[in-house]
Amino acid sequence: MAKRKRLMPAQSSYLSGAPESKSALGGPMAVGAAPIAQVASETASQAALQELSDVLENARSKGLMIEEVPLSAIDETHLVRDRIEQDAEEMDALVESLRARGQQTPVELVPLEPRPDGRSHGLISGWRRLGALRRLYAETSDPKYATVKALIIRPETAQDAYIAMVEENEIRVNLSHYERARIAVRAMKEEVFPTLKKALQSLFANVPRAKRSKIRSFVTLVEELDAVLFYPTAISEKLGLSLVRAMGEEEGFAERLRAALQAAPRDSAVEELEILNRVLAETQDGSEADTAKADASLNAVLETQTATPEAPARPRVRSPGAEGPERVSVQAAAGVRLGFTPEQNRIELTGDAVDAELMAALQDWLKHR
Known part of the structure; x- marks a missing residue:
């Protein structure tokens, strides 16, 4: 009769030395878990990530x-x-x-x-x-x-970038008619848009046609006066349209307006508006004698300004349609106006409060900046 073998009890350490099971993705796989289920779980996690x-x-x-x-x-x-x-x-x-x-x-x-x-x-x-x-x-x-x-x-495109800028400002804070006209002119000169008409239609596509027509009228102001205006955003719709109408009706009106602006110091928007209204009133009043008298008076002022050594140099007049540097003008503080021309790396301070004390303070600030 064959001899029976004795069965030994199960040893708890029997599987301890076995190599650790790895999942298909390289991570440890729990003992007893079906490999296909583990792989599916890890694949789903990777897909989610x-x-x-x-x-x-x-x-x-x-x-x-x-x-x-x-x-x-x-x-x-x-x-x-x-x-x-x-x-x-x-x-x-x-x-x-x-x-x-x-x-x-x-x-x-x-x-x-x-x-x-x-x-x-x-x-x-x-x-x-x-x-x-x-x-x-x-x-x-x-x-x-x-x-x-x-x-x-x-x-x-660059057109999309300009449109995004204008639309954001139109929604948050309305631009002045002058600012609207100016960005259309500048965008056209930067060759972002092929024509002024295309610039206006694209930048202000969502404004009523009548309003777009008024912006087009202000383009004339930008082309004629942008180089000499200090406070252009203060020009109201009514005044701006009246000035444009006078430019169309009277030859030489734009030149007289530029000369008047250059001849007079302007420390505030109110003073600049007074000049614009005065020259406009002289034109609307009517007679050739009055106009000649106003011109003679203006020429006398210009001669005085030129002859006086202390008189500040008059801004250069830019011909209509000519290229010019981008200029930003802000009221920095009471009596101090700040002008910035990025293309020329130039900053200018003007106003009644610009004096030796401000100069010393500015120099001290620049040293410790």
């Missing part, structure tokens, strides 16, 4: 994701700006709002090719918000003001 990554990338590419961009990386002169003047009180209010509540609305930026100066994004819209944040960071050095919340958009 990929889908999330694709959603985020799609949102970023379409400008739907808010990102934080350093102020130093933004070129605010990327586009010719439609807004040419900042109201000091409005800017102060915006600064205090950002100080109290932070930035609530993102600006719009466009990515740029890498540049030596480190600027990687161009500003499309949000010029005032960017300026307010720069001011806060300069005042406080607080890191929370060192970046701006932004949507990174990728307009297909």
Whole structure:
């Protein structure tokens, strides 16, 4: 009879030395789990992560994701700006709002090719918000003001970029008729649009035709007076249309208007408007004798200004349609007006408060800047 073998009890350490099971994706697989189920679970996780990554990338590419961009990386002169003047009180209010509540609305930026100066994004819209944040960071050095919340958009053409800028300003704060006309002229001269008509129709496609016609009329003011006006946004619709009408009816009216503006000092919008209204009234009053008398009086003023050594040099008159540098003019403080021409790297201070004391304070600030 065959001898029976004795069965030994199960040993708990029998499987301890067995090699660890690996899943198809390289991770450990739980003992007892079906390999196909483990692989399916990990594949689903990878697919979910990929889908999330694709959603985020799609949102970023379409400008739907808010990102934080350093102020130093933004070129605010990327586009010719439609807004040419900042109201000091409005800017102060915006600064205090950002100080109290932070930035609530993102600006719009466009990515740029890498540049030596480190600027990687161009500003499309949000010029005032960017300026307010720069001011806060300069005042406080607080890191929370060192970046701006932004949507990174990728307009297909330069036309789309200009339209985005104008539409954002039209929605948030209405531009003056002068500013609207000026951006149309500048965009055409930058060859963004082939004609002025195309520029007006594209930039202001959503405004009524009658309003667009008035903007077209203000184009004449921009072409004739942009080089000599200090406070163009103060020109009302009624005054602007009257000036354009006079330019069309009387030969030489634009030249007389430019000469009158150049001959008289202007420290406020009120003073500039008085000049415009005076020359217009002289034309509307009527007689050739009155006009000749006004011209003689004006010539006498011009001769006096030229003969007086202390008289400031008159601004250069730009012929209609001629190219000229982009100029921004703001009321920086009481009695101080700030002019900035980015293309010439030039800043000018004018006004009653510009004196030796301000000069000394400015020099001291620049040394410790």
